Amino acid sequence: MAESAGKAAANQARLPGHGWIPEPDLAFHPERVEDRSGHPLEGLISFGPYSQSLVARILGPIRVGVLAPAGGLAAVERLLRELEGQHNPRERRNYLPAFPGFSKVFRVRAVSAERAARIEMPVSFEDELADSRSPHILLADRLTREIQALSLNRHAFDVLIIYLPGRWQAGFWGSEEEDFDLHDYLKAITAVQGIPIQIINDGDPSSALEYRCRCSVAWRLGIALYCKAGGVPWKLAPSDDGTAFIGLSYALRPKAAHGVKFVTCCSQVFDADGAGLEFIAYSPEEVEVESDERGVNPFLSRGEMRRVMARSLSLYQRRHAGRAPRRVVVHKTTEFKRDEVEGCFDALQAAGEVELLQIQQDTAWRGLLWEEPRRANDQATPGRYPLLRGSYLPMSGTETLLWTQGDAPGPVGGSHFFKEGKGIPSPLLVRRYAGHGGWDQSCSEVLALTKMDWNTDSLYDRLPVTIGFAQTLARVIKRMDRLGSAVFPFRLFI
Numbered sequence: 001m002a003e004s005a006g007k008a009a010a011n012q013a014r015l016p017g018h019g020w021i022p023e024p025d026l027a028f029h030p031e032r033v034e035d036r037s038g039h040p041l042e043g044l045i046s047f048g049p050y051s052q053s054l055v056a057r058i059l060g061p062i063r064v065g066v067l068a069p070a071g072g073l074a075a076v077e078r079l080l081r082e083l084e085g086q087h088n089p090r091e092r093r094n095y096l097p098a099f100p101g102f103s104k105v106f107r108v109r110a111v112s113a114e115r116a117a118r119i120e121m122p123v124s125f126e127d128e129l130a131d132s133r134s135p136h137i138l139l140a141d142r143l144t145r146e147i148q149a150l151s152l153n154r155h156a157f158d159v160l161i162i163y164l165p166g167r168w169q170a171g172f173w174g175s176e177e178e179d180f181d182l183h184d185y186l187k188a189i190t191a192v193q194g195i196p197i198q199i200i201n202d203g204d205p206s207s208a209l210e211y212r213c214r215c216s217v218a219w220r221l222g223i224a225l226y227c228k229a230g231g232v233p234w235k236l237a238p239s240d241d242g243t244a245f246i247g248l249s250y251a252l253r254p255k256a257a258h259g260v261k262f263v264t265c266c267s268q269v270f271d272a273d274g275a276g277l278e279f280i281a282y283s284p285e286e287v288e289v290e291s292d293e294r295g296v297n298p299f300l301s302r303g304e305m306r307r308v309m310a311r312s313l314s315l316y317q318r319r320h321a322g323r324a325p326r327r328v329v330v331h332k333t334t335e336f337k338r339d340e341v342e343g344c345f346d347a348l349q350a351a352g353e354v355e356l357l358q359i360q361q362d363t364a365w366r367g368l369l370w371e372e373p374r375r376a377n378d379q380a381t382p383g384r385y386p387l388l389r390g391s392y393l394p395m396s397g398t399e400t401l402l403w404t405q406g407d408a409p410g411p412v413g414g415s416h417f418f419k420e421g422k423g424i425p426s427p428l429l430v431r432r433y434a435g436h437g438g439w440d441q442s443c444s445e446v447l448a449l450t451k452m453d454w455n456t457d458s459l460y461d462r463l464p465v466t467i468g469f470a471q472t473l474a475r476v477i478k479r480m481d482r483l484g485s486a487v488f489p490f491r492l493f494i
Contacts, residue, residue, distance in 0.1 A: 019440060021390035023410040024448035027237030027273070029053050036237045039411035041097050041219060041457060043234060044105050051232035052107045060108030062229045065117035065157030067146055072163045073120055075209060076200070077112055083222055084109070087215035094412055095419070095459065099218040106226045106233075113157035119146055129171060136180050139171030143182075144189055151193050158229045159196050162186060166203020181479075188479045191492040196228035219457035227454040228491050236274040236448050242326030243272040244316045244351075245449065247466030248308070249332065250298040251474035252289075263287045263298045266473040267312040268490065270466060271319075274452040278487045279469075280311050281477040288337075297334045305343025313347060315487065324350035329435075329445065331357050331466040336433040344434070355435030357442065359467055363429045365401055367391065385416045386425050389460070392443045393427070400439045401427035404450045404462050411459060419459055428462075455494040469493075 028047035029035035037043030051057050066076045084103060089096040103109045112118065125142060132138045143162070150160065164172070164182070174180030183199060190197045198221070201207045211217050223233055247268040266281040286301035300308065309330075316325055328351040330344060336356050348354050369383035389406035405425035408417050430439075430446065449464030461468055469490060476493055 018391055018393040019443075020388055021392065021440070021444050021447050023390065023408055024444070024451060025237045026234040026451060028234055033237070037411070039095075040234055040451065040459065042411075045097060045100065048105075048107050049226065049231055049233045050235050051230075054232075058108050058226070058229055058231045062108060062110045062159060062225060063113040063117070063157045064110055064225065065113045065150060065153075065160040066163065067119050067121075067143070067150060067160060068163040069121050069165050069168070070123040070126065071120065072165065073118055075202070076161055076163055079200070079209065079221070080110060080112055082214065083218055083225075085218075087218050089215040090213040091216060094415060094417055096213075096215060096219070096457070099215045099222070102218070102222050102225075105222060106231065108226075108231075110222075110225050114153075116153045117150060117157040117160075119150060121146065126167075129168060132171075135168075135171035136174045136178075136182065139168060140180075140182060140185055143186065147186075147190060147193070147195070151195065154193075154195065159198060159225055160190070161198045161200060164199060164201050166201060166207075169203075184476045184479050187476045187493055191476070191488055192480070194492065196492050198224055198228060216457065223457060224455055224494070227494065230491065232275060233454055236272075236452065240272045240327070243445075244313075244325035244328050245270040245272070245274075245445070245466050246309070246312050246328065246330045247332070247464075247470035248330060249467070249470035249474040250300075250334075251478040252296060252298070263289070264474060264478045265298075265300065265304075265308055266470055266477055267308050268466065268469045268473060269312050269315045270449070270452075271316075274449055274465065278315050278489050279473055280308070280315065280487055281473065281480075282308075284308070299334070299337045300340055300343065302339040302343040302346070305340045306346040309344050309347035313350070327351060327353040327355070329355045329357065329442075331359050331446075331464060332470075333359060333361070333467060335431070341433055353435070355442065356433040357435075357446075358429075358431040358433065359446065359464070360429040360431065361463070363401065363426055365427055365429075366424050367393070367401070367403065367427065368424065369407075385418055390443075390447050391427075392439060394439050398432045400430050400443065402430050402443050402446060403427045404447060404460065404464075408459060417459075 023038045025036045025038050026040055026043055027036050028043045028050050030053055035047040066073055068076055084101050086101055087099040129135050129138060172182045202209045208217050208221055249266055251264050265284050266279055268279040284300055284304040286304045288299045290297050328348050335358050367387045369387050370380040371383045373380055385407040387403050387406045389408040391403045393401045403425060405420060409415055446464050449466055450460040452465040453461050473493055
């Protein structure tokens with residue numbers, strides 16, 4: 001009996017069997033299903049960007065406006081000329097292909113805009129900034145005025161590069177009490193004016209002007225300029241046309257004069273193919289704020305959640321001739337309170353299925369790959385590489401662990417490729433608050449959405465874009481004084 005009880009206890013301690021999802025493919029043509037690749041950069045080289053085959057494609061050239069310090073225009077223009085050249089990789093050689101030139105990759109050129117859309121700050125501003133007791137206020141105010149001047153010639157450029165030299169670093173941040181970040185401030189004020197911007201710096205080995213691997217710079221800057229001009233480099237393939245993904249995030253605004261923090265809420269809506277549409281943002285009135293060891297977490301009332309989901313659904317319907325999605329999947333990083341769950345179902349009654357997933361980054365779990373012994377009497381040994389990316393381990397009917405980082409040999413021809421290079425990747429904890437069925441579809445969708453960040457040249461991000469973009473949006477929009485009911489395209493914030 002004792003032996004049987006011991007075996008039973010051992011069996012109960014065993015974890016359930018794990019699964020694995022192959023690396024998702026990306027599509028580079030709306031109709032030719034063979035134009036696909038698991039490697040985003042190789043796909044661009046072989047097939048060109050997805051949007052080149054659309055009626056609303058970018059006709060080119062992409063005209064780049066510039067706002068630079070005194071004498072800085074020449075550096076930016078050299079950078080744009082450099083994009084037309086060929087560059088071989090000096091890093092990540094098992095992943096990064098040679099850059100053949102911007103026009104060969106994207107089938108359009110990127111050129112300097114006309115002189116009226118290229119502004120240099122006066123030389124006298126350098127002394128003003130150096131002598132200022134509040135350099136961040138002075139710098140923000142001057143840049144705002146210059147951007148307003150450029151907006152008068154908005155017809156003359158498609159994307160604006162803002163060159164912030166390292167010597168202005170004293171104006172990049174305010175005090176802790178002020179919660180000021182110049183990067184987010186610039187994104188906020190230009191979004192209101194519908195101006196997509198690309199910020200570049202110098203004085204840092206990792207900056208676009210000085211980074212040692214010019215191939216990496218060309219890929220990253222090239223993709224960014226193309227997307228900010230309105231292009232679509234790739235989409236997910238295959239896709240379920242009836243599914244809509246919604247990423248939800250909250251942020252605490254800086255303290256007001258009377259000491260109360262306001263909460264902003266944003267929702268990003270994606271098609272089933274992962275292409276970012278638009279997002280909404282507003283300051284809800286009925287909010288509960290809780291604190292725990294991870295920080296401060298806001299939660300919406302049933303009515304507020306119903307409103308934000310209803311507006312999110314309307315974004316999808318507007319792009320699909322009024323048709324409601326067959327299935328809606330909502331991602332956020334905090335738990336879904338009961339009121340939030342009920343608010344989602346109130347607003348999403350037109351959808352046949354609703355799935356609510358919390359995607360939590362911080363977990364105590366780790367997973368190691370053990371290699372099978374080569375001979376019968378040998379023992380298994382720890383692998384030289386981590387678990388395969390796409391591995392998942394169900395913990396229960398409502399929780400699973402998903403490794404979005406790990407060894408990804410498929411896109412690089414079968415050889416090992418671990419993007420992070422070293423360390424033991426930790427999984428995401430995916431917790432289901434609504435929905436049913438196995439974990440394969442939910443995990444496949446999360447894994448695929450980690451490849452939809454159009455602001456990087458990497459194979460994947462750790463988080464799906466539903467979460468990553470929503471967090472970026474929330475961080476920026478909390479600096480907007482008035483949110484109103486405006487709908488913003490995400491390209492204004494990447």
